[in-house]
Amino acid sequence: MGAIPVQRETITRACDVPAPGNECAQTRTVLPGSPLSPGSARTLVRAALDDWATSGLPGTEHLSERLLDDAVVAVSELVTNAVVHAGTEVELSCRLEEDGALLVEVLDHHPSRAPRDGELEAPYETPEYGRGLRLVSRLAESWGVTYRTGAKTVWARLPAEDPVAPKGDIEAYAEERALERGLRVAEILAPEPQRAERERDWLNRGALSFLAEASDLLAGQLDENLVAALAGQLIVPRLADWCAVWLEDEVAGRWGYARSGDGDSGGGWAVDGIAGTGPRLARVWHGSENLIEELRRALEKEPPLPPDNHRTGPVAYPWPGDALGRRQEHGTALAYRLIAGGHPLGTLVIGRADLLRFPDEVTGLVEDLSRRVALAIGAARQYARQATISRVLQRGLLPGAVAEIPGVASALVYEPCDKGGPSGDFYDLFPARDGRWCFAIGDVQGKGPEAAVVIGIARPWLRLLAREGYRVSDVLDRLNQLLLDDATEAADAAARALVGPAAPGDGPQTRFLSLLYGELTPFEGGIRCTLASAGHPLPLLLGADGEVHTAAQPQTLLGVVEDATYTSETFELRSGDTLLCVTDGVTERRSGTRQFDDGDGLATALAGCTGLNAQLIAERIRRLVHEFGGRPPEDDLALLVLQAE
Structure with missing residues (x-):
């Protein structure tokens, strides 16, 4: 049976004091909470194991291609989990023990969010997401979560010998249930402060650095769809439970929407449905991946109506409660217009369950972020226009x-x-x-x-x-x-x-x-x-x-x-x-x-x-x-x- 998550008293046991001339095979790095970090972590682990093997450090005689592959998978899954569900800076540590076992630790600074393994699937359904910690539990002989003030460490010990053996259906089922119980225990063990208090603390300390990092990430994108995808990952789960980005044509008059007071507009959000095609829903992001498609279908039926002016501030948006289930039946959603150079480019919508009103600090931060998203979309479109001109010129040359x-x-x-x-x-x-x-x-x-x-x-x-x-x-x-x-x-x-x-x-x-x-x-x-x-x-x-x-x-x-x-x-x-x-x-x-x-x-x-x-x-x-x-x-x-x- 695969390993069950447990608490570990010490996060990283320091290497025994080495004798003169001996070194301990270990590496450590700090990665940003960005989608690029899992790839960087995989590269680091491969390079570290290769260097250790070349140097002949203690324990490297047990290294094998199987252990290298397992380490890459485990590190990738743990770092991805930290980036997606914690959204903070990630510290990665790897240490090779003398018996050939590899200890992997991933630390994030969001202790109140326990490591997620996706929503539990209904019986007999094949899950499409949330296999990360299940993979780690199969590959590791032990793994667990350690909490410290302001930090959470998920660790796994990968043995030199292959821990994966064929399992019968009963044993596999028992292992799945034990894993789920372990995750629920980890959720209970996680110190959960009040969300508002936690947000105020983060906004006071990290808002400026968050905007700076977001600007760097967005500025490097030359495709508007990638910009929309990054916006969702930046906002969820730090600032909202879900996020959606609509993109529209810059030319005025192509929306095909009923303005306020035109016909039966249902409060100003309904689609005319006759003229024009309206905006395109480019990206939907939710903290629970199995809710994304249902949320997308609901949002596509009710795209945001652009106001007559070019105001970028938040406007109330109808809450899509039917798509989110009973636990998120009520909440608050806000829409932000994406405008760059005086041209409307789309709309950013955020939502959070069980909330009557977003804190002013959050709405202000999202408004600042929306301006950066709009600039990135505008730059991506400018690049696309120039690339099109270049291709036409090239064909004519x-x-x-x-x-x-x-x-x-x-x-x-x-x-x-x-x-x-x-x-x-x-x-x-x-x-x-x-x-x-x-x-x-x-x-x-x-x-x-x-x-x-x-x-x-x-x-x-x-x-x-x-x-x-x-x-x-x-x-x-x-x-x-x-x-x-x-x-x-x-x-x-x-x-x-x-x-x-x-x-x-x-x-x-x-x-x-x-x-x-x-x-x-x-x-x-x-x-x-x-x-x-x-x-x-x-x-x-x-x-x-x-x-x-x-x-x-x-x-x-x-x-x-x-x-x-x-x-x-x-x-x-x-x-x-x-x-x-x-x-x-x-x-x-x-x-x-x-x-x-x-x-x-x-x-x-x-x-x-x-x-x-x-x-x-x-x-x-x-x-x-x-x-x-x-x-x-x-x-x-x-x-x-x-x-x-």
Whole structure:
């Protein structure tokens, strides 16, 4: 049978005084009462056990993969329990005893809330929540709760040997009932001061730090649904029993609600039901998880009606007693408008059972928090708008399809570093007149809207000049002049329209461009290639015999020197010859102080691709670039492979 929770007289037994040269395998850390803490706790435990095993500390000879897995699960469940149901700072301690048993302790500063195991489920029902302490009781040989002034510690002792053995139905049932009795004993043992007194004490001591921590958590979210979820977890259970967040369109007039006095509005809260779709219930949070869905269904039937003014203060909201059961049949609920920059973004509703009126300290604190929630939602929406603009720009900067060239196999790899914004890299492969096909791969200075606008000007001009029959060198001459003339000012103005006004005295900036451009002309027996590189990484030519050499000469960037003239190179691609074109995201991929192309690293990698087709060459170069550094690439990456068939 699993362990029954008990009181423990000492919280953490200090390690016996170690002999000289001996250490005790233990670790301790303090975690914030945030949803990120369980993940941090899991990482800490894994790292600590690995370090102990490497150091050969006493007891580590008993460590096993099973104990590591059990420790991660137990720590995760105990820290999650403390974060969700206590909502305070959490102290985590782990100590390995000489017999290999691991002692885990999680301390929070809310002693009046006993560790919860979810509401007890009806017989024969399969619970969906509240398995945390049941898991711990199965994994631990003993566990329990220790109370001290202003603190509560939940501890578990995980043995070196596996404590989990197959159980019959009767034994499992008896264990469940014993666990429930243990939880009820823990609830009785918990010193429960008056709630109002406890709240006043917390509000006096922790309100400012609570708002500061909430601001930090909310400011890092770029999705309005995550902001709504965080708001619920911040409020429940510290300030209310339940919380709901509605989100709405910022454009006035899309609510579709009856105003006060319009028809039968039921006191100003009823939905018109004819015009508009109304706000969206983004999040519902309750201290008892098994009540969330029923509460959601009740709240969806009665969304809050926005007032005529933009007042953010609390307004009474109907109590959803039918959804909360007999024990919470009566209570008080308040609605706060979420407004940022003068725009209504939604409504935050909080509720508490068995309360006639929220204390003024709580209503004031929630109002302050609601303003921070509104700002975070506004910032998330602004980010979403900019991301949408960026995606639209990105789609317009790249060709819808890559042309198929007779006698040439092509392969492309294109990986923007910033998935949510326009890349500075671009490519093109398109047919021109007189049996010619043209290709280009380039990189604009910087990223984002400024780079996007320059690409949006350069690529269409590139196609136009090529189809008008201009030679490769002439195309570069004219693009260079274009970037130095009015096009740069237009690009700068368009970019600033997206990102905001210019600083005083900040005029148009030159946007330079590195470009590799060429044309292919098939003939009997091969492909004639003419190309030129303007400040771009030089293309590499891989012969069928495995020899690699550069296929162009370095020249000046486009958009830098006004009277620059460009020249081109012409050569033939025979069967099996491969041309590799890349951006600096490949050649300058870093690993510490080294770059991928140091010591002709790219040429060496290409030589190892002898005998492969175009697609396999592209994939192999991409894989080598990714494997070169320990982190994901920090720059846009593009490469084009052209292989004569």
